[in-house]
Amino acid sequence: MSAKDARDYSDDKKTHPQQADGSPEGERLQKVMAAAGVASRRVSEDLIAAGRVTVNGDVVTELGRRIDPLTDLVAVDGSAVQLDTSRRYVMLNKPVGVVSSMRDEQGRPDLSRFTADFPERLFNVGRLDAETSGLLILTNDGELAHVLAHPSFGVTKTYIARVRGVVTPQTIATLTRGVELEDGPIAADKARLLERSSSAKDSLVELTLHSGRNRIVRRMMAEVGHPVIELVRRQFGPLHLGTLRVGQMRDLTKVELGQLLTISRQKDTK
Numbered sequence: 653m654s655a656k657d658a659r660d661y662s663d664d665k666k667t668h669p670q671q672a673d674g675s676p677e678g679e680r681l682q683k684v685m686a687a688a689g690v691a692s693r694r695v696s697e698d699l700i701a702a703g704r705v706t707v708n709g710d711v712v713t714e715l716g717r718r719i720d721p722l723t724d725l726v727a728v729d730g731s732a733v734q735l736d737t738s739r740r741y742v743m744l745n746k747p748v749g750v751v752s753s754m755r756d757e758q759g760r761p762d763l764s765r766f767t768a769d770f771p772e773r774l775f776n777v778g779r780l781d782a783e784t785s786g787l788l789i790l791t792n793d794g795e796l797a798h799v800l801a802h803p804s805f806g807v808t809k810t811y812i813a814r815v816r817g818v819v820t821p822q823t824i825a826t827l828t829r830g831v832e833l834e835d836g837p838i839a840a841d842k843a844r845l846l847e848r849s850s851s852a853k854d855s856l857v858e859l860t861l862h863s864g865r866n867r868i869v870r871r872m873m874a875e876v877g878h879p880v881i882e883l884v885r886r887q888f889g890p891l892h893l894g895t896l897r898v899g900q901m902r903d904l905t906k907v908e909l910g911q912l913l914t915i916s917r918q919k920d921t922k
Contacts, residue, residue: 809860
């Protein structure tokens with residue numbers, strides 16, 4: 653055993669309990685970080701030494717620290733890290749005409765065509781109606797899906813709607829002030845007019861809401877006299893559709909996943 657290995661072994665005994673056979677429990681933090689794709693083991697060690705890594709909210713600087721990847725929560729620079737490599741997170745730009753279901757009993761096009769080639773069993777987070785296109789998250793992480801989809805957690809979604817008629821500043825104010833629908837009052841978190849056609853036949857409106865109620869944007873716009881012609885969801889929480897084309901999908905980046913996990917963990921502490 654080298655001098656460095658001896659020091660690390662000594663640190664392991666001090667920083668983590670031992671198993672019955674005398675070997676330390678858990679896995680080295682830098683090894684777990686590397687396996688999760690945070691950085692190489694060497695760079696992960698540098699991050700730990702610099703005090704940029706936390707375990708269960710506490711800053712860790714010792715390289716001998718061992719953790720349990722199944723129960724311990726790791727973050728780098730305040731951004732949560734997913735240690736469970738069996739979890740999958742995919743962004744889909746859902747086309748119009750596809751229902752937000754993995755199997756449609758009426759035989760309509762559903763999401764199974766997009767998930768068939770994944771080894772994991774993915775499901776959709778929330779829904780978009782068949783006539784609405786845009787950002788939909790597919791995952792096998794039920795806990796995260798619950799936080800993102802449930803309106804009580806306040807995760808916002810941003811939509812772009814082309815609607816009939818000329819939308820005025822007064823109408824925008826009404827949307828943010830709130831309208832009364834058959835299932836109760838609702839107000840947009842944000843609303844703004846993007847453009848009006850020169851022929852005054854339609855307008856482009858951006859709405860941000862945290863409500864998960866069925867067809868809520870369509871019903872709100874109909875209530876203020878501007879039925880929706882086209883509707884697309886451009887943003888879900890910190891995720892942006894960007895240049896992802898209709899019908900295309902991609903894995904979330906490490907940064908995007910960290911943002912989502914951080915939201916989830918913040919909700920758990922409230």
